[in-house]
Amino acid sequence: MQEPTPCDLLVTGDLILTLDPNSRTLTSGAIAVSGRTIVDIGPAETLRARWTPSKTIDGKGRIVMPGLVNVHNHTPLMITRGMIEDIGFAPMYTPGIPQGHWLTEDDAYALSSLGMYELLRAGCTTVVDFYRYPSACARAASELGLRAVIAGRVHDAEPGALATGKYDYSRAIGEASLKENAELIERWNGHDEGRIRCDWAPHAPDTCSDDLLREVKKLADAHGGNIHTHLSQLPLEVEAVKARTGLTPPQLLDKLGLLNDRLIAAHCIHMDRADIELCGKSHMTVAHAPIGNAKGGRIAPIMELKEAGARIALCTDTFSGDLIEAMRWAISMQRINRQGNVLDARTVLDWGTREGAEAIGMGDRVGSLEVGKRADMILLDNRSPSLAPLVDGYGVLVHSASGHDVDTAIVDGRVVLSGGRLTMADGDAIVAEAQKVASTLWGRAGRQTIG
Ligand SMILES: [Zn+2]
Incomplete structure (x- = not known):
């Protein structure tokens, strides 16, 4: 022997x-x-x-x-959790709440630590997370021990105007967000033998001008990895893109060379048949956020997108860390949408593990338990x-x-x-610090917190 x-x-x-x-x-x-x-x-x-x-x-x-693979999230947006669900939809488009541009880097780090803690507590060992102060997100993921793909929030629409439904594009804002992402890549890409990877993430086709989207494509082509974005998330986005370019959001991304198998686009809700076919043919990945979509009263046509050729992966998109809950919601919503038993447990479990890992180019490393x-x-x-x-x-x-x-x-x-406890950080201190940040920022938005 x-x-x-x-x-x-x-x-x-x-x-x-x-x-x-x-x-x-x-x-x-x-x-x-x-x-x-x-x-x-x-x-x-x-x-x-x-x-x-x-x-x-x-x-x-x-x-x-x-470990579960969560392909779209923005941990610093934890600041709006528990409130945004009843007063708005995407925080960037909602007035009267703490806005991303109010956060300091320390605030973002405190909130990101809270989000990363919750994700890990719920079994998400790999997360794609992108927002302002992405280096704070990378630091939080690194310290808590998660595997993460981090990116900045690249856009050139002025956030203050956007919250009131107006689109003002600013070259200075665009350049600052590009610089932030470039610095992130320089500092964090490949950290701890690849446990932290960095990508590019243009926020959405309406919050980025054509010029900025072209610039991001050039940078992402040189860098490799995925491009993460939001696509056909709101009627407002679809109307704004049509008014600006005469195209639907998927048509615009296609024209600019961004619609391909490297693209991971969250939501994909407001699409007509032609959009669905176009997305399917490109073999892009839909980051399906069933919980967030349902809270906004919307269902994404993911079965149609899948049948057309798109890959489906799952995400919690910030307001919950529980990808198992997202799996369950995905099933229920598609059964309602298609009036039939069109999706089962085994399929969504794959979306939350293997498919997610493959979508982010980590299929050879994570997503299943295999030797090697x-x-x-x-x-x-x-x-x-x-x-x-x-x-x-x-x-x-x-x-x-x-x-x-x-x-x-x-x-x-x-x-x-x-x-259930973190081994590399003090979870109780993380929760207390995030509460402190939330109390200050909600106070600035005109609301006293009880915590
Ligand atoms: Zn998102």
């Missing part, structure tokens, strides 16, 4: 859902990790004989699965009443569980959440 080999970590679990291409599941399974990488997956008994780990996570009473991939995984408490009865594992997970059932998260082989 061969001598056992040393490894850094052995994770066992009552049930392992690998979400690999063969949908392999293991009862009483184990995963061996060396450094940042998964080196073995199999029956717990076999792996215990084969490996001598320096650390073991005993997953008794736990389900082990890949990075060790990004979460453990859910199998003894939770919301995770019983367990039949195929997928159904109860999507239709009944929530992010609160996650108790451990591992990124790059490092335990970053244990027993």
Whole structure:
């Protein structure tokens, strides 16, 4: 018999859902990790004989699965959570609330830390996050241990005018936002062996002029990676783009060379048949935000977009960190929209893991538990009443569980959440600091907070 080999970590679990291409599941399974990488997956008994780990996570009473991949988010916008849902839609278009341009870099860091904490607590180990002060977001993700793709919020429409429905384009604003993103890339791209990556993110086709969109395309082509944006999110956006260019938002992005398989566009709600066909043909990715869309009273035609050839991935878009909840909402909304059972648990689980990872160019690293991939995984408490009865594992997970059932998260082989608590930062201090920032900024918007 061969001598056992040393490894850094052995994770066992009552049930392992690998979400690999063969949908392999293991009862009483184990995963061996060396450094940042998964080196073995199999029956717990076999792996215990084969490996001598320096650390073991005993997953008794736990389900082990890949960490969730959330492809569109803006952590500093946590400032409006719990209020914007009843008084407006996209914060940038809503007066009477704290605006992004009021934040200082320290404010953005405090709010981003809160958002990153919530995401990790709910099992999102990879997140795409972009906003003003992107370096603050990168720092928060880096310190808490998440894998993240970070970008700035590139636009040249003047935000103060936008909140009142007017479009004033300013060269100075555009250049400042480009500079911010360039500095982000310089400082953070590739940090910690690629755990933090940086991309380009023009905010939306109406908040960016044609010239700015052309400039971003040039920069993103030279940089590589994805381009992240919002697309056909609001009737206001569609009307503004038509008035300015005579084109719909997807037609404009197509004309400027941005509509392709590198594009990840959130929302994609207000599209006609021709827009859907155009987006499908481009093989772009829709960052589907079912919770945010529903709160705005809208349903995105994602089944039509998928049938036309687009890739679908999932996001929480800031106001919740719970991607399992988003999976459930995606199913319900499409069943309402198509009046039938058009979407199931297994499909949306893929959208929130493998498809998301592939969309952001990380399909070879994360999104499933396979030998050779990075060790990004979460453990859910199998003894939770919301995770019983367990039949195929997928159904109860999507239709009944929530992010609160996650108790451990591992990124790059490092335990970053244990027993629901952060291991690399003080979660209580993060919540208190974010509350302090919120109280000040809501006070400036004319509203006293009770916290
Ligand atoms: Zn967004």
